[in-house]
Amino acid sequence: MEHDYDVVIVGAGLAGLRAAIEIGQEARVAVLTKVFATRSHSGAAQGGIGAALGNEEEDSWEWHMFDTVKGSDYLGDQDAIEIMARDAPRTLIELEHMGVPFNRTPEGKIAQRAFGGHTRNFGQAPIKRACYAADRTGRVILDTLWEKSLQAGIRFFHEFNLIDLIVVEGRCCGVVACELATGEVHVFHSKAVLLATGGAGKIYKTTSNAMASTGDGMALAYRAGAPLKDMEFVQFHPTGIYKLGILISEAARGEGGILRNKHGERFMERYAPTIKDLAPRDMVSRCILQEIRAGRGIDGKDYVHLDLTHLGEEVIEKKLMEITGFARTYVGVDARKEPIPVQPTCHYMMGGIAADVDGNVINDEKGAIFPGLYAAGECACVSVHGANRLGCNSLLDILVFGRRSGKQIRRFLESAPPPLKPPGLAAKTAGCIQDLIDRPGNVSYGSIQAEMAALMMDQVSVFRTEQSLQEALAGLRVLKQRYQGIHLTDKGKRFNREIFDVLELGYMLDLAEAITVGALFRKESRGAHSREDYPRRDDINFLVHTLLRFDAADGPRIFTKPVTITRFQPQERKY
Amino acid sequence: MKSTFTVFRFDPSLDSQPRYQEYTLEVEPTDKILDCLNRIRAEQDPTLAFRASCAHGICGSDALLINGRVALACQKLVKDFKTANNFVIEPLPLFRVLKDLIVDLDPFFEKHRQVKPFLINTGEAPETERRQTPDQQKTIDPALRCILCASCTASCPINRANPDYVGPAALLRAFRYIFDSRDSVTAERLAQIDSPDGVWGCKTMWWCTDVCPKGIPVTRCIGQIKRALKKS
Numbered sequence: 001m002e003h004d005y006d007v008v009i010v011g012a013g014l015a016g017l018r019a020a021i022e023i024g025q026e027a028r029v030a031v032l033t034k035v036f037a038t039r040s041h042s043g044a045a046q047g048g049i050g051a052a053l054g055n056e057e058e059d060s061w062e063w064h065m066f067d068t069v070k071g072s073d074y075l076g077d078q079d080a081i082e083i084m085a086r087d088a089p090r091t092l093i094e095l096e097h098m099g100v101p102f103n104r105t106p107e108g109k110i111a112q113r114a115f116g117g118h119t120r121n122f123g124q125a126p127i128k129r130a131c132y133a134a135d136r137t138g139r140v141i142l143d144t145l146w147e148k149s150l151q152a153g154i155r156f157f158h159e160f161n162l163i164d165l166i167v168v169e170g171r172c173c174g175v176v177a178c179e180l181a182t183g184e185v186h187v188f189h190s191k192a193v194l195l196a197t198g199g200a201g202k203i204y205k206t207t208s209n210a211m212a213s214t215g216d217g218m219a220l221a222y223r224a225g226a227p228l229k230d231m232e233f234v235q236f237h238p239t240g241i242y243k244l245g246i247l248i249s250e251a252a253r254g255e256g257g258i259l260r261n262k263h264g265e266r267f268m269e270r271y272a273p274t275i276k277d278l279a280p281r282d283m284v285s286r287c288i289l290q291e292i293r294a295g296r297g298i299d300g301k302d303y304v305h306l307d308l309t310h311l312g313e314e315v316i317e318k319k320l321m322e323i324t325g326f327a328r329t330y331v332g333v334d335a336r337k338e339p340i341p342v343q344p345t346c347h348y349m350m351g352g353i354a355a356d357v358d359g360n361v362i363n364d365e366k367g368a369i370f371p372g373l374y375a376a377g378e379c380a381c382v383s384v385h386g387a388n389r390l391g392c393n394s395l396l397d398i399l400v401f402g403r404r405s406g407k408q409i410r411r412f413l414e415s416a417p418p419p420l421k422p423p424g425l426a427a428k429t430a431g432c433i434q435d436l437i438d439r440p441g442n443v444s445y446g447s448i449q450a451e452m453a454a455l456m457m458d459q460v461s462v463f464r465t466e467q468s469l470q471e472a473l474a475g476l477r478v479l480k481q482r483y484q485g486i487h488l489t490d491k492g493k494r495f496n497r498e499i500f501d502v503l504e505l506g507y508m509l510d511l512a513e514a515i516t517v518g519a520l521f522r523k524e525s526r527g528a529h530s531r532e533d534y535p536r537r538d539d540i541n542f543l544v545h546t547l548l549r550f551d552a553a554d555g556p557r558i559f560t561k562p563v564t565i566t567r568f569q570p571q572e573r574k575y
Numbered sequence: 576m577k578s579t580f581t582v583f584r585f586d587p588s589l590d591s592q593p594r595y596q597e598y599t600l601e602v603e604p605t606d607k608i609l610d611c612l613n614r615i616r617a618e619q620d621p622t623l624a625f626r627a628s629c630a631h632g633i634c635g636s637d638a639l640l641i642n643g644r645v646a647l648a649c650q651k652l653v654k655d656f657k658t659a660n661n662f663v664i665e666p667l668p669l670f671r672v673l674k675d676l677i678v679d680l681d682p683f684f685e686k687h688r689q690v691k692p693f694l695i696n697t698g699e700a701p702e703t704e705r706r707q708t709p710d711q712q713k714t715i716d717p718a719l720r721c722i723l724c725a726s727c728t729a730s731c732p733i734n735r736a737n738p739d740y741v742g743p744a745a746l747l748r749a750f751r752y753i754f755d756s757r758d759s760v761t762a763e764r765l766a767q768i769d770s771p772d773g774v775w776g777c778k779t780m781w782w783c784t785d786v787c788p789k790g791i792p793v794t795r796c797i798g799q800i801k802r803a804l805k806k807s
Contacts (some may be wrong), residue, residue, distance in 0.1 A: 035626075036680070038723050039634040096704040099694025099757065101712060101719055108706030133719065139633060140719055147693040181673060210629040211613075246631045321720075325790075326631060329650055330607075446617030490622040494588055495674040498621040 001186045002426065005030045006413055008175050008190040010162050010217055013042035014138070014395065015377025015402035016196030017145040019359075020154045022406025027413050030188060032160045032177050034212055034500070037146045041198050041210040042398065045138025046322060047251035048115060048130030049095075049395035051088035055109040056128035061085040063122060064129060066568055068393060071117040071280045072386025073527035073537065074570035075230070075545070075563055080357050080382045082566065084393075087400045092131050095399070100144045102133050103319070113319070114254040117280035117390040123575070126278045130392040135249050135322045138395060160186065161500045162216050163429055165193065165224045165373070166422065172224075172372035173419035176429050180500070183493030185430045191416040192372050192409045195221055195353060195361075196402065199378040203508045203515070204346035205450075205457035208240055208247035217379045219507030221353045222514070226361050226370050227547040229381040229561075231511070232518030233350035233528045235389055236462050238284035240345025242303040244330055247347065248323045248340055250391040252308055253277040255315055259288065260305045260339065261296035267304075272575040279575045282388040282528040285344040285462050298341065305339035344462055350389055350528065351518070352381035354547060354561075359405025365547065365561045372416070376405040383545065386563075387527020433499060441487035445502045448479050448486070452505070452512060455479075460516050465533045469520045476513050483509060510550070517556045518546045539570050576660060578602045578653065580611060582623065583665040586674050593672070595663075596620075604654035608662070609637055612648060612676075625676035632788060635722035638729065639676055640665040645726045645786040667729040683725045686741050690749040690768065695760045711756040717796060718751035720789040727783035727793050733776050740776035741768065743783035743793045749774075750796040753803065765804055774800045 005028045009016045012033035023029050033040065052059040065085040069076055096102060096110060103111040115130040133140045149156075159180040166174040166189070174189040197217025201209025222228050238259070239248040253259070259277055261267050271287045272279035279287075292302050308316065308324070316324050316336055324335040333340050353375040354362040361370040377398040384397050459472035483506060490498040524538035525531050544560040551557050578600055585593035598615045609627055616623050625648070627637040632650040639648050642656055642663055653659050670678035696705070721744065728734055728742040741749075746768065753764045768774045774797060783793040 035628050035634070035636065039626075039628045039636045041629065041634075043722075044629050044631075044633050093702070093704055097696075097700050099752075099755070101715060101751075101755070102704075104707050104709045104712045106709065108708050110704050111709075134716070136633070136719065139722070143723075144694075150688055151691075151693045210634065212628045244631075322633070329632070330605075330652070444617070444621070446621075449617070489620070492586070492589075492622065494586060495624040495677055496622075497616070497624060501621070 001184060003030065003186060003188045005188060005190045007192045007194065007409055008032060008188045009194045009196060010175060011040070011196035011198060011377065012037035012146070012156065013040035013196060013198055013377060013398070014142060014145060015398040016194065017149050018399050018402030019194050019196065019376060019406035019409070020149055021145065021152060022403050023410055024152055026410060030155050030157060032157045032162065032175070032188070034159060034161045036158050037156060038142060040142060041213055043139040043142040044208070044210065044247065045395050046135040046247060046249035047254065048113065048132035048137050048392040049092065050115065050118060050129050050390070050392040051092040051131055051396065052085065052129060053089050053092055053110060053112060053131065055105055056112045057120070059127060059129055061088065063120060063127070064088065064118070066122050067118050068384065068390055069568045070123070070573055071388055071390040073388055073573055074543065075383070075386030075526060077383050077564040078566040078568065079564045080384050083357050084384050084396060084400050088396050091396065091399050095141060095144070098144050098148055100133065100141050102131055113251060114278055115391045116250050116253065116278045116284070119275065123274070126275050130251070130254060132251065134318065135251050135320050141395065162197065162220060163503070165220055166425065167224050168420040168422055170371065171420065172370065173421070176425055178433065178499070180495055180497070183496055185426045185433070187426045189419045189421050191419055192374060192412055194359065194374040194376060194405055194409060195379055196377045197379045199349045200508060200511050201346045203453065203456050203512050204461065205453040206240060206245040207346040208237055208245055209346065214504035215507050215511045216504060217375070218352055219510045221361065221373065221375065222510060222550045225550065226363065226373065227354050227549045228514050229351055229354035229545050229547050230383060230518070231351035231514040231548060232522050232546060233387050234346060234515060235281055235348035235350060235528050236285040236344035237281055237347035238288055238344050239306050239342040241326060241330055242341035242343050245345035246326050246330060247345065248306060248326065248342060252306060252320055252323060255319055256311055257306055257308045259284070260307050261291045262298050262300070263296065267291050267296070275575045280388055280390060283575065286530060288344060289462055303341045303343040306342045307339040308335045309337060309339065346461070348389055348394060349378060350381065350383070350385045350387065352379050355380040355382055357382060357401070357404060358408035359401060360408065365559055374405050374409060376401045387529060436499060436502065437488050437491055439487060441485040443482050443485045443487060445486055445498065445505050448483055449505050452476070452479055452509060456512055460519060463530050463532050464519050465531065466520070469516055472516045473513070473520065476509060476516060480509050514548050514556055517558065518548060521546055521558050543570065576602055576604070578660045578662065580615065581663045584675050585672050587672065602653050604652065604659065606653045607649050608641055608651045608653070609648040611653070612664070624674040633722060635724035638667055638724040638726045640668060645730045647724060647788045650788050667725060669729045669734055680725055683728055683744065686745040687723070687748055689741060690745050691764065692748045692752065694752065694755060694758055696757055697759045705757045707756050714754045715751050717791050718747050720791050721747055722789060724788060726786045726788055730782045730786045732780055732782060733778055737772065737776060739772045741773055743777070743797065746774055746777065746797045746800065747791065747793055750800055753800060762807070765800070765807060768800065769804055774804065
């Protein structure tokens with residue numbers, strides 16, 4: 001089936017919804033999403049959204065900007081970070097007016113709490129900057145924006161999987177998608193396409209990410225010629241539930257929770273004397289693993305304790321209800337009385353499709369744009385998070401830059417030419433899918449997926465070395481070979497999830513390779529990228545963004561782009 | 576431990592009637608039911624259709640009938656069931672089956688839309704946030720835990736008898752906006768559901784509260800709407 005729209009937005013998480021609301025009724029907008037909108041992974045965000053509202057104590061956007069720059073280990077682009085930090089208070093007021101049910105201060109203002117890496121007066125002490133709705137902040141914002149978009153009459157295509165971008169003469173002219181319910185191929189012609197497809201945590205075995213977080217938009221943009229940026233920076237959240245990876249929000253530490261080793265010691269005091277358990281995530285994850293390596297994991301095993309027992313029932317009931325529920329449901333722990341077993345879990349991709357502050361996809365080191373193609377949210381790298389994202393900056397990022405992308409697309413539509421429409425795309429794609437279904441072979445997607453996830457977890461997670469990365473790269477290339485012999489069991493059309501499992505696995509293999517190649521290239525340690533063979537940050541050689549261009553034959557081609565530094569010169573990063 | 580999963584299979588475009596298919600898996604007591612279903616798909620039968628995403632009870636995709644009781648597959652562990660070596664997995668009741676464990680939730684979301692699920696404030700927006708006391712915020716707090724999984728509506732006996740009844744999930748959403756101190760059309764909202772297919776459809780049978788995977792006191796919230804209507 002063929003459709004004509006002005007704009008196609010892929011993804012109905014917060015970035016996609018915010019852009020859709022911004023474009024609103026001024027243009028014909030279609031939102032494609034592979035899960036029902038309210039199932040989007042933005043809804044899993046727990047702890048809060050950062051803004052220097054100053055509702056609980058004095059705050060300023062400059063402090064927020066500085067913390068974000070320092071948190072990024074000076075790899076974030078400071079012009080973009082300034083835009084985000086300055087726009088944060090407005091964003092929060094806008095959300096409140098839309099109806100987001102934030103917790104309140106006694107005076108009735110939006111309540112705020114402490115979060116990792118957010119400080120007062122350029123690093124002096126933790127500050128309450130994260131605006132929250134209990135520990136379901138993402139979920140209630142997602143519900144509110146989705147309901148606003150229903151009010152605005154936005155057209156949704158639910159359970160539609162992105163199959164390809166339509167690129168003609170270097171312009172993006174729409175997308176090809178496949179409907180899960182019918183297996184039918186749909187071609188969407190449009191003047192502009194916004195990718196808001198989220199992250200790719202499923203590349204790793206232990207992750208807080210949803211089953212849908214398979215990097216579809218990143219991989220398809222990459223294959224279509226758009227470079228990926230800073231892919232080696234993968235965030236491991238320090239406190240995933242042991243073995244399961246389910247997220248226990250940083251809000252637990254923001255409210256006073258403490259990490260302890262097997263001796264009951266508050267070990268973060270040794271590593272980050274000023275802000276202790278509220279150090280940024282990259283540091284805390286490394287510290288946990290160092291404790292475990294030194295034999296100080298609980299019972300000598302590979303986890304530590306997150307202790308909330310001193311917080312009291314009221315704090316837990318009002319502010320941390322979901323996460324204490326997770327601990328009870330999944331590991332039988334009553335967090336009011338006993339500590340929660342935790343270990344780092346793959347959480348967030350700092351890297352992604354290279355994009356500017358208006359969502360334009362960037363095509364080269366000079367900043368040339370990819371006409372018609374936009375990206376926002378976790379799938380994009382603007383870059384405001386640099387080498388390490390601070391907690392509660394992701395909800396802010398996706399709302400600020402989702403809105404800006406929407407505005408930019410509206411401007412673009414004023415003079416955009418009609419899309420070029422290559423004929424026969426639906427039939428061609430349907431043929432490719434049929435070929436996939438009919439392909440002979442004997443490998444199931446499940447075995448390759450499991451091996452990829454284990455390989456990346458073992459070799460390309462928190463700590464990396466030349467050897468681990470080379471082994472990973474060799475292993476990934478073997479898996480890519482085996483992928484060619486993949487065989488589908490489901491020969492049907494209706495709700496054939498296996499087709500998408502296989503396609504998504506292909507996306508993840510490409511992205512896993514990009515992460516590994518980027519990590520091999522970057523012979524330094526910065527933020528979440530920690531090379532044991534190059535333990536220091538190297539600003540002389542690596543204060544640059546890594547960009548990778550897809551090359552099916554020879555593997556990713558690397559080039560670099562300077563970091564934008566405006567207000568804050570790189571310094572040693574201590575907390 | 577070996578465990579048998581007897582799973583409802585039905586493709587209405589091919590099958591004249593549903594059937595049940597058995598899968599045997601080696602499971603751990605701490606496995607989620609969703610883990611087991613994922614493994615059935617990955618290791619034995621990729622044709623089995625079900626919905627899931629976040630896998631920890633926040634996205635609301637995987638409400639199913641597990642051993643005859645509505646629950647989220649990602650929120651129940653093998654050891655939560657006394658008969659942990661024998662599971663019967665079926666789709667949510669009430670809704671039309673599209674394939675296997677996937678049901679058509681369009682009617683569910685249509686009812687959600689009927690209650691105007693968005694904040695309406697006809698006053699001028701202030702430059703800062705609209706003030707709300709912690710107590711006012713707390714009033715609607717139970718409803719904010721809703722993940723739109725449809726467990727309550729699927730379990731409600733009234734919904735089974737009367738397809739026009741708006742149902743507990745939509746009423747909970749109505750509650751969320753009726754009692755939000757920032758909303759300015761409370762009277763219209765109340766009037767809209769003041770009918771036998773609206774809030775009075777509820778006969779206080781508690782099934783919704785009983786099955787809610789987020790522990791929301793749904794029946795009590797609906798009761799608050801009824802009391803507000805009686806007062807007005």
